Amino acid sequence: MTDSRRCAEVRELAHEVALGVASVEDRAFVLGHVASCADCRDHLAELSTLADDLLTLVPQAEPPTGFETAVLGRLGGPAVPVRRAWRRLLGLAAALLLVGSASGGAVYWSGHEDREAAAGLRSSLQTANGQYFVAFALRDLGGVQRGAVFGYQGDPAWMFVTVTEVLPPGRYAVELVIRDGTSQLLAAGVDLTRSRGWGAAIPVAVHDARLLRILDGDGRLVLSARLTR
Amino acid sequence: MPATVPHRLRESARRPAVRRLGRDPLNPWQLLVRTTSVGLSDESLLAGLASADPDTAAAFVRRFQGRVFGLAYAIVGDREVATEVAQEAFVRAWRHGAVYDARRGTVATWLLTITRNLAVDAARLRRAVPVDPMVLSALELPSSDPAPGEDVVSAAELDRLRRALDRLPAAQRRCLLLSVFHGLSGREISELDGVPLGTVKTRIRTALLTLRSSLDVSDD
Numbered sequence: 001m002t003d004s005r006r007c008a009e010v011r012e013l014a015h016e017v018a019l020g021v022a023s024v025e026d027r028a029f030v031l032g033h034v035a036s037c038a039d040c041r042d043h044l045a046e047l048s049t050l051a052d053d054l055l056t057l058v059p060q061a062e063p064p065t066g067f068e069t070a071v072l073g074r075l076g077g078p079a080v081p082v083r084r085a086w087r088r089l090l091g092l093a094a095a096l097l098l099v100g101s102a103s104g105g106a107v108y109w110s111g112h113e114d115r116e117a118a119a120g121l122r123s124s125l126q127t128a129n130g131q132y133f134v135a136f137a138l139r140d141l142g143g144v145q146r147g148a149v150f151g152y153q154g155d156p157a158w159m160f161v162t163v164t165e166v167l168p169p170g171r172y173a174v175e176l177v178i179r180d181g182t183s184q185l186l187a188a189g190v191d192l193t194r195s196r197g198w199g200a201a202i203p204v205a206v207h208d209a210r211l212l213r214i215l216d217g218d219g220r221l222v223l224s225a226r227l228t229r
Numbered sequence: 230m231p232a233t234v235p236h237r238l239r240e241s242a243r244r245p246a247v248r249r250l251g252r253d254p255l256n257p258w259q260l261l262v263r264t265t266s267v268g269l270s271d272e273s274l275l276a277g278l279a280s281a282d283p284d285t286a287a288a289f290v291r292r293f294q295g296r297v298f299g300l301a302y303a304i305v306g307d308r309e310v311a312t313e314v315a316q317e318a319f320v321r322a323w324r325h326g327a328v329y330d331a332r333r334g335t336v337a338t339w340l341l342t343i344t345r346n347l348a349v350d351a352a353r354l355r356r357a358v359p360v361d362p363m364v365l366s367a368l369e370l371p372s373s374d375p376a377p378g379e380d381v382v383s384a385a386e387l388d389r390l391r392r393a394l395d396r397l398p399a400a401q402r403r404c405l406l407l408s409v410f411h412g413l414s415g416r417e418i419s420e421l422d423g424v425p426l427g428t429v430k431t432r433i434r435t436a437l438l439t440l441r442s443s444l445d446v447s448d449d
Contacts, residue, residue, distance in 0.1 A: 015434045020346070021414040047437055050390075050444075052338040054409045055345055057391055058303045060295030064312055067298070071290050071319045075281060141328050179282060181273025210280035211327055221330040228280050 006033055010040050018047035130154030134206065138163070138214075138225040149225040150199075151206035159186075159212065160199030163223070169193050170217045177211035178204055271336035272329075278319075279326030290319055296337065297344045304348035304410055314351050318344040349412035393443035401436040404429055 010033045016022035017030045034041040124130065131153045138147035138161065147163040161174065171189040178184065190198050192214070202209065206227070214223040269277075269285065274292060277285020297318050302311035321343050329339060394402060407413045407421070415433065419426040 012430075012434075015437050016408075016415060016430075018437070019408045019433070021408050021412055021417075023414070046441060049334075050437060050440055051409055052334060052342060053387065053390055054394070054405075055300060055341040056296070056338060056387055057394070058296075058300045058410075061299035061302050063294050063298035063315060064308065067294060067312065067315070068287065068290050071294075071316050072283070072287060074316060074320050075278075075286060075323050139328070141330075143325075143328070177276045177280075179277075179280065181269055181276045181285065210276060210282070220332060221328065224327050226279065226327045 003037070007037060007040055010034070010037070011043065014040070014044045014047055018044060018051045020051070132206075136212075136225045136227050138212070138223050140165075140223055141221065146223055149212050149227065151209070151227065153206040156201040157204070157206050158199060158201045159206070159209075160197065161192075161212070161214070162197045163192050164196075167193050167222065168216075172217070172222065173215045173219070174198060175213045175215060176202060176204070176209050177213065179208050179210050183213075272331055275322070275326050275329055275336050278323050279329075281323070286323070289322075293319075293337065293340055297340060300341055300344050301348045304345065305352050310351055311348070314344065314348045317347055321347070345410065346412070352411065389444060390440065393440050396443070397436050397439060401432045401439070404432040405436040408433055 010030050013022060013026045013030050017027050022030065030040075030044065034044050124133075133153075134151045136149045136151070137145045138149050140146050146165040147161065150160045150162075152158050152160075159176075170193065172192050173188045174186040174190060176184045176186055184203060186200055186202065187198065192198060209227045212225045212227060213221055216222050269288065271292070274285050274289040278289040294315065298311060298315040301314040301318070302308060305311050305314060318340065322340055329336065333339075394405075397405070403422075404418055407418050408415075413421065415426055415430045418424070418429045418433075422429070
């Protein structure tokens with residue numbers, strides 16, 4: 001099929017794709033074509049914008065009493081700030097220590113490896129004035145984990161990003177969204193394709209960061225990590 | 230790695246990279262206008278929701294609940310079902326807020342697209358008879374006073390879109406609205422209205438192209 005015939009066929013189907021009612025086959029055909037045809041891509045984008053804007057024409061309506069509370073309840077409540085979680089962990093550790101000392105030495109050796117690991121972490125944190133060390137999943141737009149973000153709260157605080165999936169060649173930007181919703185560019189022009197990792201000191205505390213985003217050269221979101229538990 | 234496609238063209242939501250109605254999420258001036266009205270932009274509130282920050286999550290729900298519930302109710306025609314749909318829309322926004330991309334469209338249309346898809350699914354599940362789209366068409370525009378934090382240029386633009394929609398021939402408008410608000414395909418509309426499939430497809434395509442042309446003329 002020639003390009004112009006293919007374009008004509010895509011134009012016939014584009015409106016149903018834009019409205020989200022096309023069959024799976026038609027949708028795949030159109031999206032496959034627009035990936036390499038700028039004109040048809042623009043045409044589809046315009047129709048999609050129009051379709052989206054039509055949704056906003058519907059007037060607002062007052063939801064039933066208690067709606068907001070019900071929604072917030074379903075969101076699982078506020079996230080526990082990392083710092084508070086750390087304190088809770090310390091409290092738990094202290095409680096365990098008390099229980100452990102009361103129940104005698106037999107229990108002592110059963111957690112030997114854990115204690116060694118904890119001692120190693122404590123020593124590492126002390127070396128670099130650290131308070132805690134955390135890790136979060138780095139996911140693509142489909143929610144699939146593609147790497148990890150490690151955060152170290154110390155002086156300075158830093159983050160390190162690892163990417164397990166091979167990214168398309170190009171330069172990437174790393175951006176941090178802070179708890180007040182503002183974003184800070186941490187780095188631009190990062191070659192994640194070859195290095196598969198990047199890290200730097202960050203200008204805020206780890207527990208004040210909410211999201212880490214990786215954007216491609218055109219500024220499009222590629223990967224992101226939610227920095228809360 | 231998935232290719233960059235508009236929200237509307239993805240599974241969860243769809244949105245084009247280029248806004249025709251003049252709303253550019255990356256335009257610093259528009260961001261400033263939106264931000265200064267209440268202190269936090271839609272994007273900031275969504276970031277707060279995604280990170281489960283309780284204050285911004287509550288502000289996000291307050292800002293959008295009227296629009297989300299309004300759309301859900303318009304589609305399913307039942308307050309109880311609309312409430313469930315609207316709640317689920319916010320939960321989805323919370324779950325997927327981290328992957329929202331401002332370049333693909335505004336937070337409002339992203340959220341409304343999620344709502345519309347959920348409402349259509351709910352209506353199908355209940356085998357509900359679609360609300361007559363002409364009723365939707367006859368509804369009045371949202372207040373021309375922008376909500377706090379809302380893009381101040383949007384109301385006038387939407388008004389133009391509404392007028393263009395009203396000028397469409399009734400048959401075209403019906404087919405278009407059945408598609409937009411009830412997720413009906415050309416074949417389903419054809420069966421519902423007893424009209425040949427080709428005619429339905431032509432009506433929808435012509436309606437969309439007419440709307441686009443109308444807005445192009447207004448833009449000039």
